[in-house]
Amino acid sequence: MTDNLLQNLMIVELGHFALVLALMAAFLQMLVPMVGAARGDMRLMSTAGPLSSVQLVLVAASFIALTLAYVGSDFSVRNVWENSHTLKPLIYKMSGVWGNHEGSLLLWVLILALFGASIPMFGRHLPSRLKANVIGVQGSISFAFLLFILLSSNPFLRLNPAPMEGQDLNPLLQDIGLAIHPPLLYLGYVGFSVTFAFAVAALIEGRVDSAWARWVRPWALAAWLFLTLGISMGSYWAYYELGWGGWWFWDPVENASLMPWILGTALLHSAIVVEKRNTLKVWTILLAILTFSLSLLGTFIVRSGVLTSVHSFATDPTRGVFILVILCVFIGGSLTLFAVRANAVQSGGIFAPVSREGGLVLNNLFLSAAAATVFIGTLYPLFYEALTGGKISVGPPFFNLTVLPLCLPLLLAMPFGPFLTWKRADIKGVAQRLYAVAAIAVAIALIGSIMSGHRNIWSMIALGLGVWLVLGALSETAFRVRWQWSNPAPSLRRLVHLPRASWGAMLGHLGVGVMVLGIGGAGLRTEIIKDMRAGDSVEVAGYNLTFKKIVKEAGANYTQDVAVFEASRNGAMIAEIRPAKRVYPARQMPTTEAGIHTIGVSQLYLSLGEVRSDGLIVARLYHQPFILLIWIGTLIMAFGGVLSLADRRLRVGAPKAAISKMPDAVPAE
């Protein structure tokens, strides 16, 4: 026992020490390579790679130490005591590491260090000056956040005497969602630090060309796909865990992740223009800076608790000030650099307004405008309070009224984009190719409207739009491979040999369509709130739901009342659905566990309001048609991102020449 304790002591102290060393490594990483780049000193520049690896090792060691403290329930560490419990299942002990402020920041920095160390790993062919500057900028971000952790959010602080039992993790966070959602989200947020670093490095050198774009785009793509998955996962988690049956609440913290996603999507598209046509360079640099700025802002909003949101757990405003300072230094610094140096970037080739470039500019315009309105709506309460002292809240009605009208033209124009040719395009020719698709989309929307009894006009618009996007994406690929039904063999061959990036683009757009279909379906949901006693039945969208009984059950660290429901249709029993009310004794906190039964891509969703001792329950019963398409759509989008990333042409840091010279070289991974 004492040996064990001694070991634990050592591990936590070592973790703490590693974190301090990481701060020093970050300091060197911030200074030495950049000084080398400025002086043209190869020796100094060559420290970039090793320093970033050292930094990763140190931060990882520190993270592992904290994880071990959690796994071993070392309650002499305050952070563990506040957020863990001996009875908690192992997976939640581990994910609990980032279920709190300090630990989640450590995860943030770990992922930052991971990206920092991957730049030299994947970018062996990067020019050494660019590489040194990029890694130096990464080092400066690491330095700022490590300093923040050590000064105000240290997870390794001790308690004396050590308590016997921990306070347990907030029950809402004891879910597989917590194990997956934050790491994915952070991989996205922090991934944009790489594109930011590339943008700043390019400004320092005053040089942006298509090679630069080719190096940047995979990073933007990787960050984007992780952010897509992270947001999607978070949305599904909120959907089943909060028991409100909704999938998006326009909550400030959701918006905080949506803003960098929207701008990241714009960045992904504008970087194509830089790569292919060597133009839109200044704009792309600005987008890269703004995207990461919004990631930082998101971190600030989540971690400071300045905005009332479902994510506002106990938060400490003084920490917010620290992050605000970091925010100002990085955003202010990079924008100043941009203002001073943007002129040095040569502008490139010209294009007609109707062209692939023009289409991508339009895409960027709408996406930026959408990001701006989300930004205004999210932060307006803060400005308003600062200016007038009054408090207001900006909710879903605001965002539905502003963001949706901006999305509509963007989605309508989307299928045209990939048909357009570079430099100058024939819009009439493109429109002719899409006539059939448009006709089908309108017809399906009308049929859907009639079949659903004109219940929700917006759902029908979404249905039409979804079909338009899905078929539009498919037909572009069909034209690209010159598909012929009469003679499919050569078409199929061309399809197989289509570059993966083309597949990626097609799936990305198709995924948006599928998601829009799901959103439309969600608008047709049926919701019934009813008090029921054992034996009562309710009819929801053609399904008969009978409340059978209440069963009491005990889990590892909770007890629950499960309401057993039977779902049947036309007299045939389909499933047993078990929504529950849980109580976690360590926190004396009740939570609601929705009972969900999936039928195809639709769901029956049952959630308990109240379970009274006399056997009466208040139940909320939903039928959610097509709702799974929302998340399936985002998965398709992310998969498109993976395919694009796997495209040879984009293989990180390996220009074509290098590949052909050494065909047997070990792949960059």
Next chain:
Amino acid sequence: MNRRKQNRLIIIAAAGVVLSMAAGLSLYAMNDKIVFFKSPSDIANEGLEPGVRVRIGGLVKDGTWERDGTSHLFVVTDTAKDLTVRYNGIMPDLFREGQGVVLDGSESMDGNFVADTVLAKHDENYIPAEVAAALKAQGHWQEDGKTYGDKTYGDKTYGDKTYGDKTFGEKSATP
């Protein structure tokens, strides 16, 4: 060069159109869709126009919560003034008497406040900013030397409540 200028002009014009569309929509929505925060005292003093949506923060007054299935009646207070609230629906898990709550809703024709959204926060240590503001305005804000919502180690959670008697004492009894 002329072509370049002309193209740039078109792009700028397009940007102007899209951005002014965004700005226009935002301004319009701001006039219409923004919800002001009021405390029960504000409403007692200023009154409320029927149909105007507001957000209210306060504490659920002890002993006032009446419920019948899905319909609820309770009093929200900022300790100076009370406001009777009707709500039809399912209460969040953490809705309790004596605890902070945030409500969205409007005054109905019969003079009652009808909430359409009830927010009770997920963390027992957390008091919504709106509730804190309403209580502060009434001068009821000094607690335990530190602010309420703050999960401070020395003063509140560790020092007196959880560690001292509850968690520690109870849990050490169970194996």
